[in-house]
Amino acid sequence: MDFLKKVREITSPNKAIELLYSMVEEVPSIQNAIAFATQAHQGQVRKSGEPYIVHPLLVSCIVTYFGGDEEMVCAALLHDVVEDTPYTLEEVKRDYGADVASLVDGLTKIVAIRAEELPSSYSSEKLVVAALSFRKMLITSVKDVRVLVVKLCDRLHNMLTLDALASNKQKRIAEETLVVYAPIAHRLGISSLKNELEDRSFYYIFPQEYKKIDDYFSRHKQMIQLKLNAFIQKVEKSLIQGGIPVGDFSITSRIKRHYSIYLKMQRKGISIDEVLDLLAIRVIVKNPLECYRALGILHLKYKPIMSRFKDYIALPKENGYQTIHSTLFDDSAIFEVQIRTEDMHKSAEYGIAAHWKYKTGGNNNAPSLEWLNKLQFQNNSVEEFYELVKNDLYREDIVVFSPDGDNYSLPIGAVVLDFAYAVHTEVGSRAKEAYVNNQKTSLLTRLKSGDIVKIVTASENILRCSWADAVKTSRAKSQIRNNCASRIKEIERKSAINIIATIFGKSAEEIERYLIESDLEDMAYRATTDISFLKDIKNRIENNYRQNIGFLTRIKTRILKLKELRFDNLAIYTNHTINQAVFDYCCHPKFGDGIIAFKNGSKAFVHHKLCDRAYLEIQKGVKMLYVNWFGDKLQTYKLIVALENQKGVLANFLQFLAKMDINVLSVELGSQKSNYATHCEMCFESHIRDTKEIKAKLGNRYKIIDVYALKDAYAN
Structure with missing residues (x-):
């Protein structure tokens, strides 16, 4: 991108101001913000040695390029001032109004992770750091x-100037950019950003792989350009x-990038x-109808690969992305053709920013921001939040339909149950x-674009933990x-009551009343998994009832002492005689699963x-027994x-x-094989x-495609 090349070459404040004023009007608010930021950052320098003020000036240029309004430009100029x-x-x-103050406040709350504070690339802490930054960005942007x-x-300007830092810091910042910033730019529809x-992060994280691809283009540059030019001429003629x-x-x-x-x-x-x-x-035409006309002409002339055809104009x-994608054969070569209007092109390149950058025209399919409001920030740890949300932020979509014709966008790889939850949590x-396309199927059937899905519901929730x-x-x-x-918490609470009741030979109702009166009910569930807690709560109940002459008159203290009994790899703690432990036939728990035991x-x-x-x-x-x-x-x-x-x-x-x-435990090799790489699938302990x-x-x-725990195998 020529603009970014120009930005990268600027190292002086005067050149940066000159570039900015070539893009925006010299209004008082921007003039004042430049003067104030210059004064505030006086004497500060970046790692590259250039005056620090160059950074906010060039960030404001990039903001302008991507359609930023006057308030955003001022906020970009002042974004480090309040903090520093x-x-x-x-x-x-x-001095600048409530709008600018609100933006600066939001930017200040996204506390910058300094390079020296980032954990090592080899540390598992890096996910926590990325997740923290990720959540802060999303929470702050809701307003x-x-x-x-x-x-x-x-962040883009930081990536443009990353070569001034040490290599370990370059990699750490690039990793955060790839897992936090690029997915958010994708979700906002700003593909150019x-x-x-992505490419600048890739350059620092996997330099050898980047070089291989770069070398390929260097070697084949002339051939590639000749192929493209020849095909363009044919398409133009058609x-x-x-x-x-x-x-x-x-x-x-x-x-392709x-x-x-x-x-x-x-x-x-x-x-x-x-x-x-x-x-x-990329073919750009006057209006949506012409997109389909161009498509028809090209499909009559060239053989399309229909499995790769996508109509993002209709869906x-x-x-907010709208374009028709079709992959065509031509003289043994294969080309992807994208067909869109000028407005669709602006929206594809600049996403939500297109609606500021181009004040007139534009299509009605602005990027939906509903996803921001739906995010449940408080219910998960930061790591869980990141793992849950990243697939929704950064995904290729399929579109499926309800029997009534309502369409739902889901990530590639989504199954029927994903569709059901997209319709409504209760569904x-x-x-x-x-039923998919009128054929009865599993709730775990993988969906593809165009499927019509019907869900039949039960009267109650069905638990599917695995x-x-x-x-x-x-x-x-x-x-x-x-x-x-919720179900496990309920099971553990009631099991704990039953276990304690069994120890004392009392009814579950009586034990539950005692726990409520003693404010222990909310903690009782721990007694099913923590033997120390069970012993502690037993002693508290025992001491309490010692004062009640009617309770222990028939029970000797020694009878309440818990003994550990072992049966193979099971440990049972009880004050009763147990001679045998049996796995019941109905559920077959495996080693490590959550378990409970009944006394008979x-x-x-x-x-x-x-x-x-x-x-x-x-x-x-x-x-019940512990x-x-x-x-x-x-x-x-x-x-x-x-x-x-390769061998070995x-x-x-x-x-x-x-x-x-x-x-x-098992290895499957070569399920997807080529001259370049082989996918190896395995199970291990x-x-x-x-x-x-x-x-x-x-x-x-190694290059990990996917890894996940085969957790508790039991499913209803």
């Missing part, structure tokens, strides 16, 4: 999305012959020559049957986890904590990794896993029980 000087927000409000746009422009952030006048359309060429190429190579395990949309042209993406929680990893959207994942957390005579019947049959028994207040696993629990994982298709690579990888004390830690350790050495 005694100047207050009240003074900003007095005014312009805050996000200014902050993204600020997103592309720049459109004219089809009746579209020369002045009513324009055609430009496009080469470096990071997009890299992602496709990794996801599909292919070489750069196998990337189908590597070369593309726009949630970020998702009560979904029992599904399905949280099978759904794709944050809404479905979050609701499934919340439903299960001298036998303990062990169930999965989420067993339906067990749930009904718990409600009856039956006799049970838990003992021994070192292993976590099972599913891993998909891209390995180079798999052997080295398995040796690396062995050094990490990982036990490989590890003492490490944190997925993020596993991902961090493996990701430092």
Whole structure:
């Protein structure tokens, strides 16, 4: 982008001011903001050695380029002033108005993560840091999305000047940019900004991979340009012959961006020559009807790959993107053709900023900001929040329909249950049957664009705790986890009451009354998983009842002492005689699953904590026992990794896993194979029980496509 090249070359305040005034009117507010920011940052220098004031000046230029209004330009100029000087927000409000003050306040709240404060790239803490920044940005922008746009422009200028920092800091800042800033730019529909952030991050994070792609284009530059020029001439001739006048359309060429190429190579395990949309042209016409006319002309002339056809004009993406995509064969070469109007082009390049940048015209499909208001910021840890929301922010969409014709945008890979939750939380929680295109199917059937989905609901919620990893959207994942957390809390609370009642030989109702009166009810659930807590609460009840002569007259103190009984890898604590522990036939819990135990005579019947049959028994207040696993629990994982298709690579990888004390259970190699890479899928066991830690350790050495824990296997 020529503009960014110009920005990158500027190192003096005068040149920066000259560029800014070539883009905006010299109104008093901007003049005053420049003068004040220059004074406030007097004597400050950046790592590159240039005066610090150059940074806010050039950020304001980038903000202007992406359509920023007068208030956004002033906020960009002042965005570091409140944090770095005694100047207050009240003074900003007095001098520049409430709008500018609000934007500066938002930018100040997104506390910049200094390079020296970032954890090591090899540290699992980096996700926490990224997630914190991610959540702060989104919370702050709920009131005014312009805050996000200014902050993204600020980060883009930082990326343009990143070469002034040490290599370890370059990588850390680039990582944060890739996982925090680029996804937000994507969700706002600002593709030109997103592309720049991605490619510049890619350059610093994976320099060798970036160089390979860059070298490929250097070697094939002439051939690529000849191919594109020849195809453009053919398309131009076809459109004219089809009746579209020369002045009513324009055609430009496009080469896929470096990071997009890299992602496709990794996801599909292919070489750069196998990337189908590597070369593309863009046809811009006068109006939407002409888009379809151009499409018809080209489809009659060239063979389309229909599986790759996408009509985002009829069904726009949630970020407002509208274009027809079609991939065509021409003389053994393959080209992607994008067809759009001028307004659609502006919206595609500048997203939400197009509605400030181009004051006239524009289409009605502005990027929806409803997603910002729907985010549940307070219910999860920052890491959980990031993991849940990132798929919704940064995704390719499919569009599916309800039987009534309502359309829903979902991420690629979404299943029927994701659709049900998109319709309504209650529909998702009560979904029992599904029909896709009038065919009965599983709720975990993967959907594709154009599917018509019908959901049949039950009268009550259906618990599906193990399905949280099978759904794709944050809404479905979050609701499934919340439903299960509520059910587990209820089960543990009632089980704790039953266990304590069994110890004392009292009714569940009497124990529950005591816990309520003693303000212990909210903590009681811990007695099912924490033996120390159970013993403590038993002693408190025992001491309390000692004062009640009527209670212990028939019970000797020694009878209340809990003994540990072991049966294989089970530990049961009880004051009763238990001779045998049996896994009941209905739920088959596996080692490490959450479990509960019922007392029947001298036998303990062990169930999965989420067993339906067990749930009904718990409600009856039956006799229960404290049970838990003992021994070192292993976590099972599913891993998909891209390995180079070379001799000895798999052997080295398995040796690396062995050094990490990982036990490989199964390996499937070559499910997606090319001359470049092979996708290897495997299941393994590890003492490490944190997925993020596993991902961090493996990701430092290998290209991880996906890794997730095969958690509690029980499903209703």
